[in-house]
Amino acid sequence: xxxxxGFGIVRVMWLVLALVGCEKNACxxxxxxxxxxxxxxxxxxxxxxPDEDWHSVDDCYDAHWDAAxxxxxxxxxxxxxxxxxxCY
Numbered sequence: 001x002x003x004x005x006g007f008g009i010v011r012v013m014w015l016v017l018a019l020v021g022c023e024k025n026a027c028x029x030x031x032x033x034x035x036x037x038x039x040x041x042x043x044x045x046x047x048x049x050p051d052e053d054w055h056s057v058d059d060c061y062d063a064h065w066d067a068a069x070x071x072x073x074x075x076x077x078x079x080x081x082x083x084x085x086x087c088y
Contacts, residue, residue, distance in 0.1 A: 026079060028064065031061050036082070037087075041087035042087075
């Protein structure tokens with residue numbers, strides 16, 4: 001496979017994603033907000049969420065990937081909380 005062929009495949013994949021669309025998942029965005037907060041505040045997943053047994057953002061994703069529609073508002077509120085949270 002040449003570089004040009006690889007580039008073409010990537011373009012096709014982006015086109016398919018654009019046509020299919022990606023549904024917004026507030027719980028996944030919440031996990032990303034947790035990660036930003038942990039990275040910014042030099043914390044760890046274990047210290048920040050001791051009751052969850054999470055060691056990385058992937059554990060948060062696993063727990064919330066298929067969150068019910070009813071959970072989405074709660075996740076969005078939690079995301080906003082972590083976006084505004086200071087380190088101390």
